[in-house]
Amino acid sequence: MDRQYQKYVGDFIIWSVLLTMPLWLHLVGGYTPLGTRVLIMALAAMALNFLLGYTGVLSFGHAAYFGLGAYGAGLTIKYLIPNTLAGMGVGLIVGIVAAAIIGLLIIRLRGIYFAMVTIAFGQVFYFIAYRWNNITGGDDGLSGWSRQPIDLGFFKIDILHDEKAFYYFVLFFFAISVAIMAAILRSPFGRTLLAIRENERRARFLGIPIDRHVWMSWLISCTFVSLAGTLYALLNNFADPHDLRWDQSGDFVMMAVLGGMRSFWGPLIGAAMFVVLQDYVSSMTSNWMSFIGLFFVLVVLFCPRGVLGIIRRRQVQ
């Protein structure tokens, strides 16, 4: 009963912070697009954590689907229809289709082999974006387009010029995605994923089709990463081959581990710390990467279950 109560308090605090962020962010030296970036990175990290923390499968190639979402949205808005939602739809579908096909090829692998193959497939997409100069702009990235105001017929939202409107636009998709992921995790399917994480062999003996479950989990995870990618492209009004590269995947893993990959909100905290730390420290010294690295080492050494892991441990004690 007490645990349940605490959980509601936690959710309430997180949602009220997210809802009011644009109102107070400038008071603490932030700015609205920073908040938007935290949300997008958090969505990507939480989606990755669906696979990593709840199914126990480590992917090092999620940036590929992040980037496919970004390029899908950018290319659609630039060449096909100047419509933000259409761009997001195309980006999402491209990401899902690629993830579904590649997922079929790799689900039989486990552990380090799975991680290596996801990197390999990720780099394939990176090099396509990097080399196909005529379409993707190659190394120069995809520029010359921008997100368009949303026209709902009776109501128009100017997400292009109003940064706060765009923040709430992103928060809307963030909330939906998080709700869906939470609902899936509570369902029998979600519980099965936990069982696979805890003991795959035992789950197999229970007659659970492991590969199909891992594939579904992979697909769900990649879907939300693609969504985060489309939002990221809209935030920057730009798609960049770097979005698809393996080090971007590494950043997502770092965020999940920093915050705590055994807790639902952990990656959100991790993403917030990662983005804010990078933003602040890099203004002060060009050696900022050493500090982020040091911070990561300290977290892994002293709280291997991430920052949220500490809180949870206190509760247990």
Added chain:
Amino acid sequence: MSEDIINRPVGRRRVLQAGLAIGAMQVTSPFVVKALGEVPVKIGMDNTFTGTYAELGRNEQMGSELAVQEINKKGGILGRPVVLLSEDSTSADTGTAVQKAHKLIERDKVSLVLDSVNSAMALAIGEVTAQAGVMNIVTGGHTDAVTGTDCHWNVFRICNTTRMETNSMSKLLFDKFGKKWYFITPDYAFGHTLQQGFEASLKKFGGTEVGASLTPLGTTDFSSYLIKAQAANPDVIIFLHAGQDMINALKQAVQFGLDKRFHIAGAQQELEALNGLPPNARIGNWVFEWYWNQPNVPHVKEFVAAIRKLNNGKVPTARHWFGYAATWTYALIANEKKTLDARVLAKGLEGFTLPPEVALMPDKVFFRAGDHQLMPNLYIGHAVAHGSVPEDLFHVDQVVKGIDVAPPVSETGCHIKWPA
């Protein structure tokens, strides 16, 4: 007693504490710098201070810092002091660069954004500043689109376009060294546009391209490309690399003895790269965008001396000049127009001529009205193993005017749309 202190064993804990203290000093020290003046005019630099382009980005920053010092000595902008806020964009992550541009504009309220060695970042930041209506001067991103198809009313550029660089070289190469060319090109947008530029010239003059090799960025072993180039038997082998790639490619070309049998040349070359080469590999004909050894040009000596003081005694490179000229450009136009209004300043910069103490070049240096591209001099010459002094690694054979080698505005694809 004193001996005790010296001989006391240093524990692990002490070492860790010292490490943390040194780390903390790095973070806290810039706050002191920020506390200058009352209502300063803020200039934001969003550039590559870490990664592949770190040296180039820092050199631009140093040039900009020198300009800020000089501007403040001469009364600032509109009587207000000037501060330079620098943000690291990393060398590859354009998302971070965009983020930092937002930070400079929305949080720090800068009046001018200076960026970036990386062309992709220059394009992306141009979109941000155009949306926000903030002045933007591109220091060192060369891709044609910045003042071409993706040009904006508020974006001006100091460094040359890739097309200006190839146009300045091609006639010389064709007339002097032969009409059969082989390209060794880094496989990304910068290399591709350079090669296209040379191919266009080659077609115009009636020469032949006997082959081309695309090398991935970061190639360390160029032997297979060099063997292919050798087999094609060209008159000229053209290297279009930058940075470490250029260093590796030229070193290996010399090891293969290619410099004895073919002519080696290319487009853009930088002092940073020549510095990294062994003397016997400082070969070939290139174009520099600015050079420190210009004995007959007024004010250059003073600039070189001032940078030497900041740069551990080393001479300025073209990158220093980019940062310096970009920062001074803004101060000059703002003081002339007596406003910081971006629209007025952008209109004022169209056709604006840099004074000799900023231009540091023999001919008239001005911003072209149609595409906001600076029309500087370009320095065609050849690398030398040993110069008059150790830093003199390039011999300027000919100085051309930017306006003579730049394609006309109608061919750049730039149509500037002013905000309503």
